[in-house]
Amino acid sequence: MLPILIQQLLNGLSIASVITLIAVGVTLIFGLTGIINFAHGEFLMIGSFVTWLAVQAGTGFVPALVIAILAVALMGLVLERGLFRFTLTRPTNGFIVSLGLIVVLQHVVILFFGPNQKSIPRPLAGVWDVGGVRIASVRVMVILVTIAVVAMTFVMITRSRYGRALRAAVEDRDTAALMGIPVRRYITGVFVLGSALAGLGGALLIALFPVTPFTGGTMVMKGFAVALMGGLGNLTGAVVAGLILGIVEGFSAGYGFSEWTDAYSFGLMILVLLVRPNGLFGGTSGPKMA
């Protein structure tokens, strides 16, 4: 029983890693811009398709992953400059724009690649046998990459001069601008960073599972659940909630309720939000505009 449980835990954590990358992006973007980007899951899905395309074209997985990050970051840049920047003073409009984007992005992908699922060969095929526990190296890779990237993001936000300026802009956008902080450019930067994380998440996801043009929808639901559980706008919260989700999903599958996994995660979210409406770590209500 125990070896299976550990395996399932690892499975849960590897999927939760991808979801955490979504949640971190969603939380960063909301925290600074007030934009709730519902199309974030489609950003991830496009990251998967770009990875697939690059691998088809003959690149290795690592170059494909880098290309996916760059492509989705570029897409984020274009969409922020071309669309979301016009909705900054009216977050509700941004919210509606993002709903529209879901449909547009899905259909663009279907137009070019068809509705069928795509997969790539496992970038790491190795399976380690540790005392009867079979550990797929690809899952370990996904978890480690996520930990490294989230840690880097965290240090950047909390320790750097740039991060201090971002926190100032979250607290009071106008006054931050008076300090000489180019707030507009930093908002674009955060949107691009969040998009890059989605691109990375997409690459890691297709390393684990086949992906369809509709994968973004289910993934972003859990991404939002994690971001809300942690407290929307709270980076630490997103990470801890992501970890909790991974453990819950791992255990529920480990105990043979895999078909109930989704119900467990959303049940958990509802429970958390009932007890702590602002999430585990307290969220923000987005940047103050006044």
Add this chain to the structure above:
Amino acid sequence: MTLLSVRGITTGYGPSIVNRDVSLTLGENEIITILGPNGAGKSTLLRTIVGLVRPRAGSVVMDGEDLTGRTPDVMAKRGLVLVPEGRRIFADMTVAENLRLGAYARRDADGIEADVEVMEGFFPILAAKRQQKGGSLSGGQQQMLAIARGLMARPRVLLLDEPSLGLSPLLVKEIQAIILGIGARFGASVLLVEQNAGLALSVASRGYLMQNGRIVTCGPISELKDMALMRELYLGGATEPAS
């Protein structure tokens, strides 16, 4: 020598126009003031000068360079800095962090550290509270921090929006001494917006009187003090003179 020249500014929010055709000048090493009742449009004018609000007409020229329509971060780089009404301290950040944010437009790390010490010398309370959160300071302390944070940018023009708001007469006297020292210590000119006419008239050499978004009169303080309108609005009124 004119340092800042504001010409024919018309500005407002959305469909409503607040200021119409406002012009003023500020010279090197000068302290001037804009007086006017609540809602006259003084803050809106200052916010427009530093680029937080885009003017619909008119221009902002600093040292011969047309800066009209530039964003506040560019203005700060050019030495045009606003200490906003209500202080707007970053409550979740320490006093030290607030000070360093004030210097965000600067790149000289050594100069910034040196200036932090200069500010802690000029405003001793900030040295004592260095590691405390901005939100934990009293109103007067926050005002000191707001002015120091503004000076951290090494401005050539410092715009002060109602620094005496909500402060006790004793603290207003302190603010008065600080404003008078800014020119000598930091080489900045000051444009002071006040409702406390006593304070404004005691530090400025020239003044503008604003009503309903327009400048209705201007001149040297000695002349303004004699005007019937000023007497009616301020000097006979309830405002407490600072000295």
